């Protein structure tokens with residue numbers, strides 16, 4: 001060990017060809033070595049026995065593994081070099097301390113960027129005050145509802161969304177349509193979406209249109225295809241994405257300048273139908289929930305390149321939410337935060353897709369069953385998505401795309417550079 005350390009120290013002692021920071025670190029290491037040897041083997045370094053601070057002869061044996069030969073050489077033969085080493089130590093210390101303090105003072109931008117959560121369900125265990133505290137903790141400037149969960153005999157989904165909006169003001173955008181659609185489907189089945197005009201569909205669309213007119217409000221998550229991806233049995237089916245209901249809904253949302261979020265697994269027929277819908281209504285905007293849920297990056301790329309009116313949210317495509325589903329279907333997991341077993345990351349084909357279309361992606365938290373999972377989801381978004389992207393793209397994905405698409409108000413200086421909402425137009 002001692003021989004190896006000595007050889008290594010000798011190798012490191014050739015600083016001329018090394019870059020400056022490396023030389024400084026080397027000098028610091030060598031100087032520390034010298035101090036250790038002075039403490040434990042003063043005789044080898046030529047110190048007088050009276051001034052010896054080390055524990056005596058036994059220390060000489062302990063010293064050998066520390067390659068004191070090199071340190072003694074520095075001490076005896078080259079006093080001027082020792083001075084140089086001390087100066088280097090000071091420089092190296094300042095350099096290292098500077099790096100550490102700079103990191104403390106300025107954490108990576110991805111860790112602190114303001115966020116707009118564009119896909120969120122207010123769960124039954126959450127209160128608006130809880131949510132506000134969590135948003136403040138994570139610098140989430142806006143939360144956009146995809147449809148709240150109601151609490152029977154206490155509050156309907158719409159009332160719960162309204163409660164959150166009352167507290168959070170412009171920072172919480174309530175939704176309309178999720179549970180209205182769900183209940184209408186439970187009543188009349190899938191003919192709600194596919195048959196020729198029916199009173200139920202007309203009534204449902206009239207209600208959504210009326211609610212959307214009360215701004216701010218957005219269309220909730222619609223579910224044309226959740227064959228293998230919904231906790232609600234009613235939604236585990238595939239219906240035509242370009243059927244009459246979705247066509248009319250896109251028209252209604254377009255009038256209010258709102259996108260229609262669609263939870264649509266990437267079944268070949270569903271993709272063809274979505275393509276038809278987007279082509280037939282180029283002014284309507286579809287926000288693909290979970291970016292297609294089980295989609296491959298190459299298939300989403302084709303759609304984004306073909307349809308400028310298609311956007312993606314990355315909710316439920318990262319750890320921890322997508323981890324369990326990814327055991328059956330690995331395609332469902334796109335990104336993850338760092339853990340004991342792996343560093344944070346994003347699948348390269350997805351990272352490239354986002355970089356190639358930086359204006360089309362947003363982040364979302366979706367439905368979580370504890371605040372701990374909420375926290376972990378935000379961490380995965382920051383570490384597994386934003387930190388993997390170039391700074392300009394990360395900023396767009398974190399909040400700028402959402403500010404533009406949903407015409408969000410910039411609430412304070414935290415969103416430095418965000419345009420005032422009044423000057424923005426939905427694409």
Ligand SMILES: [Zn+2]
Pocket residue numbers: 119121146221289366367
């Ligand atoms: Zn959702």
